[in-house]
Amino acid sequence: MAREKRHDILFEPIKLGPKTLKNRFWQVPHCNGAGSDKPGMQASFRGMKAEGGWGAVFTEVCFITHDSDIHPWVGSKIIDEGDVRNLSLMCDSIHAHGGLAGVELTHATSFGFNAETREPARAASQIPHEFEPMASARAMTIKEIRQIQREHVDGALRARAAGFDLLTLFVGLATIPQHFLYRSHNKRTDEYGGSFENRCRFTRELLEMMREEIDDCAIGIRFPIDTLPEPFGLGDLGTKAEDEGVAFIKAMDDLVDYWDINIGTLNWGEDAGSSRFFDSNHQAQYTQHAKKASKKPVINVGRFTDPEVMIKAINSGQCDIIGAARPSIADPFLPKKIEEGRYNDIRECIGCNICVSRWEKGGPPIWCTQNPTSGEEYRRGWHPEKYIPTKNPDLPIVVVGAGPAGLECAMTLGLRGYNTVHLIEAEAEIGGHLRWVSKLPNFGAWKRVIDWRETQIRTKTNVQIILNNRLNYQDVLECGAERIVFATGSNWDETGMSSLLHDYIAGADASKPEICNPEQYCVHGKKLGKRVLVIDNDPYYMGSAMAELIAENGHEVTYATYGETVGPYLRLVLEEQRMLMRLLELGVTTIHQHVAVAVENGNATLVDIWKGEEMTVEYDSIMLVTHRTSNCDLYDQLQGSPDEMSNAGIKSIHLIGDAHTPNVIAQATFSGTRLAREFDSDNPDQHKPFIRERRLINATEKDYQLDAEVIKVKPYH
Ligand code: ADP
Ligand code: SF4
Numbered sequence: 001m002a003r004e005k006r007h008d009i010l011f012e013p014i015k016l017g018p019k020t021l022k023n024r025f026w027q028v029p030h031c032n033g034a035g036s037d038k039p040g041m042q043a044s045f046r047g048m049k050a051e052g053g054w055g056a057v058f059t060e061v062c063f064i065t066h067d068s069d070i071h072p073w074v075g076s077k078i079i080d081e082g083d084v085r086n087l088s089l090m091c092d093s094i095h096a097h098g099g100l101a102g103v104e105l106t107h108a109t110s111f112g113f114n115a116e117t118r119e120p121a122r123a124a125s126q127i128p129h130e131f132e133p134m135a136s137a138r139a140m141t142i143k144e145i146r147q148i149q150r151e152h153v154d155g156a157l158r159a160r161a162a163g164f165d166l167l168t169l170f171v172g173l174a175t176i177p178q179h180f181l182y183r184s185h186n187k188r189t190d191e192y193g194g195s196f197e198n199r200c201r202f203t204r205e206l207l208e209m210m211r212e213e214i215d216d217c218a219i220g221i222r223f224p225i226d227t228l229p230e231p232f233g234l235g236d237l238g239t240k241a242e243d244e245g246v247a248f249i250k251a252m253d254d255l256v257d258y259w260d261i262n263i264g265t266l267n268w269g270e271d272a273g274s275s276r277f278f279d280s281n282h283q284a285q286y287t288q289h290a291k292k293a294s295k296k297p298v299i300n301v302g303r304f305t306d307p308e309v310m311i312k313a314i315n316s317g318q319c320d321i322i323g324a325a326r327p328s329i330a331d332p333f334l335p336k337k338i339e340e341g342r343y344n345d346i347r348e349c350i351g352c353n354i355c356v357s358r359w360e361k362g363g364p365p366i367w368c369t370q371n372p373t374s375g376e377e378y379r380r381g382w383h384p385e386k387y388i389p390t391k392n393p394d395l396p397i398v399v400v401g402a403g404p405a406g407l408e409c410a411m412t413l414g415l416r417g418y419n420t421v422h423l424i425e426a427e428a429e430i431g432g433h434l435r436w437v438s439k440l441p442n443f444g445a446w447k448r449v450i451d452w453r454e455t456q457i458r459t460k461t462n463v464q465i466i467l468n469n470r471l472n473y474q475d476v477l478e479c480g481a482e483r484i485v486f487a488t489g490s491n492w493d494e495t496g497m498s499s500l501l502h503d504y505i506a507g508a509d510a511s512k513p514e515i516c517n518p519e520q521y522c523v524h525g526k527k528l529g530k531r532v533l534v535i536d537n538d539p540y541y542m543g544s545a546m547a548e549l550i551a552e553n554g555h556e557v558t559y560a561t562y563g564e565t566v567g568p569y570l571r572l573v574l575e576e577q578r579m580l581m582r583l584l585e586l587g588v589t590t591i592h593q594h595v596a597v598a599v600e601n602g603n604a605t606l607v608d609i610w611k612g613e614e615m616t617v618e619y620d621s622i623m624l625v626t627h628r629t630s631n632c633d634l635y636d637q638l639q640g641s642p643d644e645m646s647n648a649g650i651k652s653i654h655l656i657g658d659a660h661t662p663n664v665i666a667q668a669t670f671s672g673t674r675l676a677r678e679f680d681s682d683n684p685d686q687h688k689p690f691i692r693e694r695r696l697i698n699a700t701e702k703d704y705q706l707d708a709e710v711i712k713v714k715p716y717h
Pocket of ligand 2: 325
C-alpha cells in the first residue's frame with residue numbers, strides 16, 4: 001500500500017542551521033537505562049530508531065560536570081574523554097542510518113544530589129531541591145557563573161568531538177539555565193536576577209559562547225514553554241506560555257537553530273501524560289504559542305502515533321517537526337511504516353508509562369509494554385522487526401490462552417516461520433484480561449496491545465486462532481502438539497490474601513454474595529449493594545480503577561488503601577496525583593495507610609498501619625483487590641505426569657506470562673517473545689545468556705559478543 005499523499009509533508013527535509021534533518025521525525029531526549037556507561041546498549045537502542053527512520057535521535061539528559069550527578073538514576077555523561085569515546089558509538093550507529101545524532105546538554109543544579117561524585121552542586125540561588133532530600137547547592141558568584149558557563153561550552157565541544165550533530169541546551173526540569181530563568185528558583189539581586197532580562201542573561205551569554213566556538217553543529221534549546229498552574233506546576237512563579245514562555249523564545253531566537261518545546265516541571269506526568277488522563281497532542285494549547293514567537297523550526301511532543309494527528313499539527317502551524325519519546329520506544333520503525341504506507345503495522349504506544357516507571361525506579365533498563373525488544377537490542381541481539389527463521393517449520397505447537405503473553409508468543413513463533421501453531425482460547429474473544437480491562441474508564445488505548453498482535457497474526461503468519469475452546473487435561477493430551485505453551489493468565493484472589501498481611505482477611509470469601517473481586521464484577525456481572533468498600537492491597541491501578549468505575553456506576557464508594565494516596569506503583573507511572581483527584585471529584589471517600597483485617601456482617605475492620613488503631617467501615621458490598629494468583633493447574637498437572645505426556649507425544653511444555661508469575665503486561669509480552677525467540681535453544685525455559693555490559697578485566701571488543709566465551713557459565717567440575 002502506498003503512502004497517502006497528504007503524509008508527504010512528514011518526509012520533507014528541513015534545515016537546522018548547518019545541518020539538514022532528512023524528515024520531520026525527531027526522537028526527543030528520553031532515558032533508557034544505558035547512559036554513557038553502557039555504550040553498546042546506548043548505540044544499539046538509538047541506532048535502531050535511526051534504522052526505523054527517525055531523522056534525529058537524541059541521548060537522554062547528558063551531564064556535563066561531576067556536580068551534576070543523579071546517581072543511581074541513569075543519565076549519560078559527557079564529562080571526559082572516556083564519555084566521548086563511549087557516546088561516539090551511538091553517533092556512529094545513528095549516522096549509519098542517515099540520522100542526525102543529538103545530545104541534551106544538562107547541568108542538574110540542586111537536582112544533582114551527587115551521591116556518586118560527592119561534589120557539591122551549584123545553582124542560581126541556594127534553594128534545596130523540591131523532593132530530593134538533602135540536595136541543595138551553592139549560590140554562585142559572578143566568577144563561578146563564568147566558570148560554569150565555560151564548563152557548558154567544554155561539554156558542548158566534547159559532544160561535538162563524539163560526533164553529535166545537534167546540541168540541545170536543556171532549559172527545563174531543574175537545570176542551571178532554568179533555575180536562572182524561573183522566579184521560583186532565582187532570588188538573586190545582581191544582574192542575573194530580578195527582571196526578565198536579567199534572568200535570561202545566563203542563557204544568552206552561554207549560547208553566545210557556544211556559538212563563538214561551534215559553527216558546524218546545530219544548536220537548540222529544549223524548553224517547557226509553560227510550567228503549568230498549581231497543583232501540577234509552579235503557578236505564578238514559573239513560566240506561562242503566553243507570557244514569559246513566548247518572551248524567552250523571542251529573547252533567544254537569534255542564537256538557536258531549533259526549539260524543542262514541551263511543558264511542565266519535575267512533576268513530569270503532565271508532560272509524559274498517560275493515556276488514562278491525556279489524549280494525543282494534549283500539550284497543543286500551550287506549545288502552539290512557540291511558533292508565533294520563533295523564526296526557527298519548532299518541535300512538539302504529545303504521544304503522536306497517528307499520521308493524521310501529526311500532519312494536522314504541522315499544517316495548522318503548531319509545529320514543524322514531530323517529536324516523540326514513547327511512540328519511538330513502542331515502535332522504533334514508526335516513520336518507516338508511515339513512509340511505506342504500512343499503517344496497519346504501526347505498533348502504537350498505549351500510554352501506560354511502564355517505560356517511565358523504570359526510570360522512576362532508579363534507572364534499570366527500559367521496559368515497554370508494546371515493544372518487548374526495547375532495551376534488548378544489544379544485550380540479547382533482538383530486533384523489533386526481524387525474526388530468526390526456524391529450521392523446524394512443521395513442528396506442531398499449541399499455545400493455550402490468547403492474552404498478551406499468548407498472543408505475543410504465537411505471533412513471534414508465526415513470524416519465525418513455524419507453520420503449525422494453534423493459539424487456543426477458552427473465551428469467544430482474544431485478549432485475556434485486556435478484554436475487560438480495556439473497557440474500564442479511560443483504558444481504551446490499552447486494547448492496542450491486542451489489536452496490533454491480532455493484525456500481525458492474521459496478515460503475516462499461519463497461526464490458527466481457535467476460540468471458545470477451554471482445554472482440559474484430556475484435551476491437552478489429545479491435542480496432537482509436540483510442544484505446548486501455557487499462557488493461561490491469572491485471576492484476582494477471592495480471599496483477601498496479599499503481601500501486606502501474608503494472610504487472609506477474616507471473612508473475605510468472594511463466594512459470598514456481598515463480597516466481590518474485579519473479575520466477578522466486570523466479567524460475570526456480580527451485583528454490588530449501595531455502599532461499597534474497595535479494599536486496595538495491590539500496588540498498581542486495579543483498586544483505584546475499581547473505585548472509579550463503581551462510583552461512576554452510582555454507588556457510594558469508600559476506597560481503603562495501605563498506600564499514602566493510591567496504589568504506590570501509580571506514582572511510578574506518573575498517574576498518582578491525577579488518579580487521587582479523580583476519586584475525590586467522584587465523591588469517593590478515601591482512607592489511606594490502613595489495612596483491612598476483617599469483613600464480617602456489614603462491618604469492615606481497618607487498622608491504621610502506624611498507630612495500630614482500629615476503625616470500622618459499614619458496607620453493603622466489598623470489592624477485594626488484593627493480589628492475583630496464577631492459573632497454572634493444567635501445566636502443573638502435566639508436569640507431574642511425564643509418562644502420560646510422553647505417551648501423548650508431548651515433548652515439552654512451557655509456562656509464560658501471568659500464568660507463571662502475575663506482573664505488568666510488559667512482562668507478559670516480554671515472556672512471550674523471549675520464549676518464542678529462544679524456542680529452539682537447549683532449554684528454552686531458561687533465558688539464554690545475554691551480554692552483561694560491564695568492566696571486564698583485559699577485555700577486547702570480542703568479549704562483548706553474544707557468543708563470547710566470557711559470558712558462558714563454566715561448570716565447576
Ligand atoms: P497474560 O497477561 O499472561 O497473557 P491473561 O490472563 O491476559 O494472561 O490471558 C490468559 C488467557 O488464557 C485468557 O484469555 C483465558 O481465557 C485463557 N485461558 C485460560 N485457561 C485456558 C484454557 N484451559 N484453555 C484455553 N484458554 C485458556
Ligand atoms: Fe508507550 Fe507503555 Fe511502551 Fe511506554 S511502556 S512506550 S507508554 S507502550
